């Protein structure tokens with residue numbers, strides 16, 4: 001447990017939360033600023049800063065818990081779909097530095113919109129960035 005980490009405190013029951021699902025490794029609870037009805041967060045009980053640092057086992061347990069929650073949302077909330085989201089570092093909107101995934105139920109008539117307007121890339125642009133990622 002990390003000092004002054006609100007999600008560690010939620011996992012330990014030291015801060016209140018609307019918990020909806022938990023197991024030995026993970027806890028899922030309602031986000032206090034929901035993007036849609038039912039927006040929840042899944043966290044591993046172990047503290048890590050974000051995707052760069054989370055252990056593989058915790059990542060696996062978190063992904064599996066997110067899937068169980070997704071199925072529960074479909075069944076109980078009647079959502080039409082959902083988004084799974086992770087923010088890693090402030091550049092990517094991370095504000096709480098305990099690894100978590102957002103499970104955001106989506107409804108056909110909800111107001112969320114894509115935050116980007118995708119544009120088609122040139123072939124050499126893709127080749128260049130792919131080469132950088134492959135290395136060597």
Ligand code: 5GP
Nearest residue numbers: 006017029030031032033087093094095096
């Ligand atoms: P991030 O921006 O790091 O991906 O997401 C952090 C999320 O945690 C935000 O959506 C925010 O609303 C939520 N959050 C922040 N503080 C609390 C809290 O004390 N309790 C709960 N349940 N959610 C929180």
Ligand code: ZN
Nearest residue numbers: 005008047098
């Ligand atoms: Zn923590």
